[in-house]
Structures are given as C-alpha cells and as structure tokens.
Amino acid sequence: xxxxxxxxxxxxxxxxxxxxxISMCAKQIFDGGFPSIAGEYLxxxxxxxxxxxIWKSLSGDSGAPGGMELNQLMTYTLMATVLHPQLNIVSxxxxxxxxxxxxxxxxxxxxxxxxxxTETIGRKWIPSFFLFGLPVWLIAxxxxxxxxxxSAVMGIYTLFSLxxxxxxxxxxxxxxxxxxMNLKNGCFIALNIRNAIYALLSGxxxxxxxxxxxxxxxxxxxxxxxxxHAPLTLYTGGTEQPLLIIGLQIFWNxxxxxxxxxxxxxxxxxxxxxxx
Amino acid sequence: xxxxxxLYRLYxxxxxxxxxxxxxxxxxxxxxxxxDAVCAFCTIAGVYLLSVRFGGLGGMTQEEILFMMSYATxxxxxxxxxxxxxxxxxxxxxxxxxxxxxxxxxxxxxxxQLLAQGFSPFSGSTILIGGIGLSLYSIGNMFLAVxxxxxxxxxxxxISSTLIIVAVIYILSCMAFYAPAxxxxxxxxxxxxxxxxxxxxxxxxxxxxxxxxxxxLPIGLTAWYPSKLLLMVGTEGVTWDQALEFLYxxxxxxxxxxxxxxLFKKGMKxxxxxxxxxxxxxGHR
Numbered sequence: 140x141x142x143x144x145x146x147x148x149x150x151x152x153x154x155x156x157x158x159x160x161i162s163m164c165a166k167q168i169f170d171g172g173f174p175s176i177a178g179e180y181l182x183x184x185x186x187x188x189x190x191x192x193i194w195k196s197l198s199g200d201s202g203a204p205g206g207m208e209l210n211q212l213m214t215y216t217l218m219a220t221v222l223h224p225q226l227n228i229v230s231x232x233x234x235x236x237x238x239x240x241x242x243x244x245x246x247x248x249x250x251x252x253x254x255x256x257t258e259t260i261g262r263k264w265i266p267s268f269f270l271f272g273l274p275v276w277l278i279a280x281x282x283x284x285x286x287x288x289x290s291a292v293m294g295i296y297t298l299f300s301l302x303x304x305x306x307x308x309x310x311x312x313x314x315x316x317x318x319x320m321n322l323k324n325g326c327f328i329a330l331n332i333r334n335a336i337y338a339l340l341s342g343x344x345x346x347x348x349x350x351x352x353x354x355x356x357x358x359x360x361x362x363x364x365x366x367x368h369a370p371l372t373l374y375t376g377g378t379e380q381p382l383l384i385i386g387l388q389i390f391w392n393x394x395x396x397x398x399x400x401x402x403x404x405x406x407x408x409x410x411x412x413x414x415x
Numbered sequence: 416x417x418x419x420x421x422l423y424r425l426y427x428x429x430x431x432x433x434x435x436x437x438x439x440x441x442x443x444x445x446x447x448x449x450x451d452a453v454c455a456f457c458t459i460a461g462v463y464l465l466s467v468r469f470g471g472l473g474g475m476t477q478e479e480i481l482f483m484m485s486y487a488t489x490x491x492x493x494x495x496x497x498x499x500x501x502x503x504x505x506x507x508x509x510x511x512x513x514x515x516x517x518x519x520x521x522x523x524x525x526x527x528q529l530l531a532q533g534f535s536p537f538s539g540s541t542i543l544i545g546g547i548g549l550s551l552y553s554i555g556n557m558f559l560a561v562x563x564x565x566x567x568x569x570x571x572x573x574i575s576s577t578l579i580i581v582a583v584i585y586i587l588s589c590m591a592f593y594a595p596a597x598x599x600x601x602x603x604x605x606x607x608x609x610x611x612x613x614x615x616x617x618x619x620x621x622x623x624x625x626x627x628x629x630x631x632l633p634i635g636l637t638a639w640y641p642s643k644l645l646l647m648v649g650t651e652g653v654t655w656d657q658a659l660e661f662l663y664x665x666x667x668x669x670x671x672x673x674x675x676x677x678l679f680k681k682g683m684k685x686x687x688x689x690x691x692x693x694x695x696x697x698g699h700r
Contacts, residue, residue, distance in 0.1 A: 174590060174597050178604030182611065185632060188624065189615050196619035197469060325443045328450040335457035338611075345461045351468040 156249055157257045164261025180271040187220045187275070190344070191284075207348050211375040213284045218374055219343045219367060221272040224263040225301060226343050226367040228308030230255040231262070232316035233330045239412045252403065255316075256309055289376025296381045300370040303388040308366055310395040317399070317406035342368030348377065362391045421523060425531035429500070433535045444538050451541045455491065459484040462614045473639075474618025478557045479646055485550035486573070486645070487614050487638035492543025493577040496536060503533035504581065505606065507588035510682070511599030513691030525683075559649030568648060568661075572641040575668040579636050580609045582671035585679055592682030595691055613638040629663075633671070636664055 168176060191213055198209040207215070219226060232255050235241040244254045279286050288294035315333045319326035338344055340363035347355025347368050358364045365388045372378050373385075437444045466472040466480040475483065498504030506529070509515055518528050550569075554561060584605035590598035617628050617639045628635040641664055647653065653661065 174594065175600040175604055178587070178601060179607070182604060182607050185608070185634070186612055189612060189617070189620070189628075192620040192624055193465075193473060193615065196473060322443075322446065325446050328443075328446050331450045332453050335454040339457040339460050345465060349468055350464050354464065 157253065160249070160254070160257040161261035161265070164258050165265040167262060168266045176266065176270075180267075183220055183223060183271065184275070186344075187216060190216045191282075207346060207375075207377060210285050211289075211377060212346065214286065215346050215371050215375045215377075217276070217279050217284050217286065218371055221276045222301070222370070223272070223343070224259075224267045225305050225308070226341065226370070227337055228259060228305065228312050229263075229330070229334075230259040230309070230312050230316070232312065233319045233326050236316070236319055236326050236410070236412050241410070241412055251407070252309075252313060255312070259309075259312075288374050293373055293376050293381065296385065297370050297374045300373050300385055300388060303385065303392055304366050304370050307362065307388065307392050307395060310392065310399040311362065311366070313399040313403045314395065317402045320406040320410045323411050337363065337366075340364065341366045342371065346371070346377075360387070362395060365391045418524060418527060422527050422531055425523070425527065426534050429531055429534040430536050433500070433537045433539070437537045447538055448541045451495065451539075452545065455488055455542045455545055458491075458610065459488060459614055462616070466616075473616030473620070475616045475643075478553065479642070480616060482550065482553040482557065482559075482646060483616060483638055483642040484614060485546055485553050486569075486576075486642045488542055488546030488549055489573050490546075490576040490580070490613070490637055491610065492540070492546045493573060494580055495539045495542050496534070497530075497539075497577075498533040498581060499539050500535045501532040503529050504584060505588075505602040506585055507591040507598055507600065507602040510588060510591035510686070510691075511595040513595065515683075515686060516691065554649075557646075557649070559646070560652075561649065565645070565648055569645060572645065572664055575664050576637040576641055578668050579633055579671055580605070582668070582675040583608070583633065585675040586671070589675075589678040589682040592685050608632070609634060609637050615639070618643075630667075633667060636667055640664065 194209060194212040194216065198212070232241070235244065241251075244251045247254055249257075276286055288297055311333075315329050319329035322329055340358055340361060342355075342358065342364060343366075347358050347364065349355075350358070359368050365384075369384045369388050373381050378384060462472065463480060463484055466475070466477045471477050472480055494504060502508045509518075515525075518525055521528060559565070584602045587605045588598070588602045590601055612634045615634075617625055617635045620628075625635070629640060644661060644664075
C-alpha cells in the first residue's frame with residue numbers, strides 16, 4: 140500500500156526528489172544548447188573585462204571612485220560575475236508558460252514552485268559555477284584581483300546574505316511569473332521589464348556607491364537592492380552595519396514571499412498557455 | 416528592380432499588418448511599446464548615471480556620453496523596427512526550427528523575405544523615436560555644428576552599426592544549419608553582446624582591449640567609435656588625412672555583411688542537401 144501511494148504521489152518534497160531533478164537538469168546542459176550557454180559566458184566575461192577596465196580608468200582619475208577602493212570595486216564586479224546566476228534568478232517559469240510546457244510541471248508530484256527552484260539550481264547554478272564562475276574566480280588573482288572576502292566575519296555575513304538573496308530572488312521570480320500569467324500571450328513583456336529593472340536597480344552591474352545624488356542609498360532600500368547590492372557590499376566590506384543589511388533582506392524576504400505565495404496561487408488559476 | 420518593387424510592396428504589407436495589430440490588440444501592443452521604452456531607459460541609465468557622478472567616463476564628457484547613448488538608442492531602434500518581427504533578427508530560431516522551409520516555398524527570394532518580415536513601424540518604433548529625441552536634446556545641449564554632411568554621416572553610421580549587429584547575429588546563426596537544436600538560440604548571444612555592452616565608453620581602456628573591441632568583437636563599432644567620430648566632425652571638423660578613420664566603420668560593415676552572406680549561402684547549400692532534422696511525424700520540434 141505504501142509503495143502504491145509512493146508511486147501515485149511521488150516523493151513530493153522529499154530531498155531525493157529534489158536532488159534527482161537538480162541532477163537531471165544539470166546534465167541537460169550537455170544534451171544540446173551548450174553553444175548558447177557558452178556564448179552567455181563569453182558575454183559575461185567581456186562585460187567583466189570592460190567593467191574592470193572602466194574602474195581602472197576611473198581610479199586613475201580620482202583614486203577611490205565613489206569612496207570605494209579600486210581593489211574593492213574589482214572584487215565587487217568579479218563576485219557579481221561569479222555569482223551571477225544566484226544574484227539574477229530567472230527560473231524557467233515564464234518560458235515554460237510561453238511554450239506551454241508549464242502544464243508538465245503541474246502533473247509532477249512536486250509543487251510547481253519547487254519544480255522551478257530545483258530546475259534553476261540544476262540548469263543554471265551548477266553548470267555556471269563549474270564551467271564559468273569557479274574558473275574565473277581561480278584565475279582572477281593572476282590579474283591582481285583580490286578574490287576573498289574583506290574579513291572572515293564579513294565572509295560569514297555574506298554567506299547568510301547570499302542565502303537570503305537566493306530566497307528573495309525566487310520570490311521576485313515567482314511574482315514576475317504571476318505577472319506573466321496575467322499578461323497571457325504577452326508574458327515575455329514581463330521578462331523583458333524584469334531584466335531591464337534588475338540591471339539597473341539590483342546593483343549587480345554598477346555598485347550603488349558610484350551613483351550620483353545619493354541614489355544608491357534609495358536603491359539599497361528597495362527589494363532589488365537586497366539582491367545583489369547586499370551580499371556584494373558585505374563581501375567587499377563596504378559597510379559598517381552588516382546586520383542592518385541582513386535585517387532589511389529578512390524584511391523583504393518575509394514581505395515578498397507572503398505576496399508571492401498569495402499572488403502566484405491566485406494567478407495559477409487564471410493561467411492560459413497557447414504554446415509557442 | 417523587380418525585387419526592389421517586391422520588397423517595397425512587402426514593407427507596405429508588413430506595415431499594414433503591424434498597424435492592424437495595434438488596432439486589434441491595442442492593450443498588448445501598448446504593453447510591448449511600454450516594455451521597449453523601459454528596457455531602453457534602463458540600458459542607458461546605468462552608464463549615464465556613472466558619467467554624471469564622475470563628470471564623464473572613458474575619455475568622454477557627460478554630454479558626450481549622452482550623445483553616445485542617443486546613438487546607441489537609435490541603432491537599437493533601427494534593429495527593433497526592421498528586424499524584431501518574425502524572428503528575422505534572431506534567425507537561428509528560424510533555421511534551427513526548420514522554419515526556413517516555410518520561406519523557401521514562397522515565390523519571393525529569401526533575402527527579400529528576411530528583410531521585410533521583421534518590419535514593425537508601429538509597434539517597434541518606440542526606441543528609434545526615443546533615440547532621435549534624445550539625440551536632438553543632446554545635440555542642442557552641446558551646440559554641435561549640424562550640417563547636411565553631418566546628418567548624412569549620422570544616417571550612414573547608424574545603418575552601418577545596425578548592419579554590423581545583424582551580420583554578427585547571422586554569422587553566429589549559421590551554426591544552426593549544422594546543429595539546429597544546440598544553436599537554435601545562438602542569435603540571442605549575438606544580440607546580448609551588443610545590447611548589454613555597446614553603451615560602455617571604450618576610451619582609456621588600453622590599446623589591446625580597444626583593438627579587440629573594434630575588430631574581433633566589434634562592440635565599439637556600434638556606438639562608441641561612430642559617436643566619437645560624429646562628435647569630432649560636429650565640434651572640430653575633419654581633414655582629408657582622417658579619411659581612413661571615417662571609412663573604417665563602413666569598411667568593417669561591408670566585410671562582416673559579406674562574411675555573413677557567404678556563410679549563410681554555404682549553410683543554405685547544406686540545408687538544401689540535408690534539410691532540417693527538427694521535423695518529425697508530430698511536428699517541427
């Protein structure tokens with residue numbers, strides 16, 4: 140009876156169900172599509188080089204641009220590149236909605252939200268870390284970039300912050316997926332807007348300290364600011380109040396997860412997918 | 416001549432269809448326009464804010480950066496208006512999905528279809544209009560000497576920069592002839608390369624980095640380099656001994672377009688022989 144139930148309901152939230160999904164998705168990178176993924180890494184690498192060269196030229200003019208030491212800036216940008224998949228979480232929710240393949244997730248014996256999270260970890264985090272992030276992090280010292288955290292304590296804070304960042308990233312991703320569901324056939328509009336806002340407001344590309352008119356202080360209070368700006372600032376030791384940053388992340392996590400759960404479950408019922 | 420007439424007729428048809436989409440599906444069309452505007456704003460805002468903070472960036476003043484942003488927006492706008500529809504600007508999707516078969520059975524040459532199908536003058540013109548507005552503001556701000564020759568150069572360079580983006584996308588997309596599934600989305604890489612990186616000013620980066628970004632990865636040719644030359648013409652004027660510098664962008668465009676055509680033709684020959692393995696009994700993928 141127990142076996143029969145297991146067959147019918149699957150393993151649900153059982154760790155082995157999640158790890159199987161993660162492992163399957165991680166292997167899919169070699170099933171095809173690798174040229175596109177390698178191309179994405181190339182774009183990230185070129186962006187990293189351009190930004191590092193810009194920071195160097197700025198540092199030549201003003202010593203410590205925006206109050207950040209050149210070393211800090213370089214580490215900030217390096218870690219933003221290495222941790223890109225964790226700082227800019229885009230699950231397959233919107234594309235699956237567009238393709239119509241989202242229906243398959245509803246048939247699986249795992250909550251649909253968990254499906255998206257495990258797929259993202261398997262498809263994006265693991266390949267990106269081993270094939271791009273880790274090699275870049277390892278060779279960075281050869282170019283004079285400091286790769287470690289500002290201090291051991293800041294490293295521990297960063298670890299906590301990174302977990303909160305990932306959690307917040309998934310909450311925001313679910314909210315945008317819900318938005319996409321409401322847009323029906325225009326779901327890629329939600330994805331485009333999301334990518335554009337992320338690039339500016341998350342602090343992943345340009346540290347908030349370099350923005351004029353104290354805009355950085357305002358941006359850092361927004362939920363997007365708690366995503367990339369928070370862990371990267373902690374890692375580079377750019378703050379004297381790490382607990383305040385983590386507290387703000389916890390606040391946004393509670394608020395946005397509550398919103399995401401309510402809005403996503405309501406949007407699921409309105410979901411229409413034509414297939415693409 | 417007949418081909419040009421056909422192209423013109425098709426442009427008219429696609430313009431009409433785009434207008435009908437705006438009328439019939441106004442809500443989605445307006446949302447699309449809004450999303451394009453947000454994307455364009457966010458793309459240029461980051462670098463511009465940096466230049467405001469530091470009174471310039473990469474060897475350019477704040478005003479010059481604004482002009483470069485307007486140029487980048489115009490180039491993006493031309494791409495969006497002429498190539499965003501029907502995936503003609505993301506041609507690896509058409510090739511990889513086996514959809515070239517849909518075009519080769521039409522009684523119109525392939526190049527005409529690829530040029531015309533993407534034309535979206537109503538839903539895809541937001542960024543171009545924004546770019547023109549921004550460049551007018553920036554020109555007024557800097558008191559640039561705008562002569563007919565300068566306008567001609569702006570138009571020539573904007574078209575050249577757009578063609579460079581399209582050519583690189585097509586060169587990469589040719590991979591989809593040989594690996595349809597793996598390279599179906601490769602055009603997106605080419606597009607991302609320019610969309611996310613062309614707004615950076617590349618001055619002061621060192622000779623080797625600058626050379627790479629003007630040759631192998633021609634990102635600098637889609638905003639920074641042409642804006643620098645346009646600014647030079649508008650402020651200092653030019654002499655004949657600088658002619659080579661001014662011919663570099665059109666020459667590179669020609670080389671890249673010819674390379675794209677050559678590779679595409681080669682890919683088409685392969686396609687004619689092998690077809691698309693994406694077709695199966697239950698659909699195209």
